[in-house]
Amino acid sequence: MWLNRDIVSIGDLNKEEILQVIEKANSFIPYAKTGHPDSPLKGKIVATLFYEPSTRTRLSFEAAAKRMGAEVLGFGSIESTSVVKGETLMDTIRIIDGYSDAIVIRHPSEGAARLASEYSEVPIINAGDGAGQHPTQTLLDIFTIWKELGKVDDITIGFVGDLKYGRTVHSLSKALSHFNVNLHFISPETLKIPKHIRKEIEKKVPVREHLDLEEVIEKLDVLYVTRIQKERFPDPEEYKKVAGTYILKPSTVARGKKSMIIMHPLPRVDEIPVEIDNLPQAKYFKQASYGVPVRMALLDLILRGE
Numbered sequence: 001m002w003l004n005r006d007i008v009s010i011g012d013l014n015k016e017e018i019l020q021v022i023e024k025a026n027s028f029i030p031y032a033k034t035g036h037p038d039s040p041l042k043g044k045i046v047a048t049l050f051y052e053p054s055t056r057t058r059l060s061f062e063a064a065a066k067r068m069g070a071e072v073l074g075f076g077s078i079e080s081t082s083v084v085k086g087e088t089l090m091d092t093i094r095i096i097d098g099y100s101d102a103i104v105i106r107h108p109s110e111g112a113a114r115l116a117s118e119y120s121e122v123p124i125i126n127a128g129d130g131a132g133q134h135p136t137q138t139l140l141d142i143f144t145i146w147k148e149l150g151k152v153d154d155i156t157i158g159f160v161g162d163l164k165y166g167r168t169v170h171s172l173s174k175a176l177s178h179f180n181v182n183l184h185f186i187s188p189e190t191l192k193i194p195k196h197i198r199k200e201i202e203k204k205v206p207v208r209e210h211l212d213l214e215e216v217i218e219k220l221d222v223l224y225v226t227r228i229q230k231e232r233f234p235d236p237e238e239y240k241k242v243a244g245t246y247i248l249k250p251s252t253v254a255r256g257k258k259s260m261i262i263m264h265p266l267p268r269v270d271e272i273p274v275e276i277d278n279l280p281q282a283k284y285f286k287q288a289s290y291g292v293p294v295r296m297a298l299l300d301l302i303l304r305g306e
């Protein structure tokens, strides 16, 4: 049942439900630029509460809501809100619950979206909680793989970069473990995928860890690059030790399969140089554009239950 459902963790969705979002998103592609002709979410209000910066997630949720005929309200930074006066997350959620039909929330603290769901009658959609989860990014990532490779099963995926704090990797690797995939995690020692996530995933699919992308590039169908996130490091000196560790070289891409796709949740800093952008393997801007139809599909499922 989709109606009024919270989406806090990708673990809240099973494989069939993930595929249901993917199929609906595909049917909405023609309307992602023009708007749905029936405005199926007319009369609904989607609130976007972003306690952390965002370009893609907030604006694609807002575009998706508007393309479906819904109204949008919310804030993109806390400076203009009563949070600066000391209002708690719980109180803010109780208030916005009265003003909207769904709340999309991004927060720097892991677990904040789950906490919000306990204080809200309307559904909570997690748009990223600290180093925790980013389930709607995962849906658009799986959509990208499905659109660009024509399948999600029988593929090999390499995640490279900040796998410790990278919430997109945490959510996507968990979701991919529903499929027939091989996963390779490539990171410095200090940024390895958290042990509890690896343990959960390797019960279902083969997992390998590496320090060097060159070791594994030839096997990959998907290279999922992530930014080393300066803002998540408690100690700036630790960040300096790993900054710039994995800068993708055209020669590395050339060693990979011609059919390999390069993804990145964005924003990037220096890990994908601009000369990669024109390679046919580069799909990260297309990936970001898929945020609109995927979020249109998710809002439709949650707000109309179908």
Ligand code: CP
Binding pocket: 053, 054, 055, 056, 057, 058, 128, 137, 265, 266, 267
């Ligand atoms: N991918 C992603 O979450 O981007 P933003 O931080 O710009 O929302």
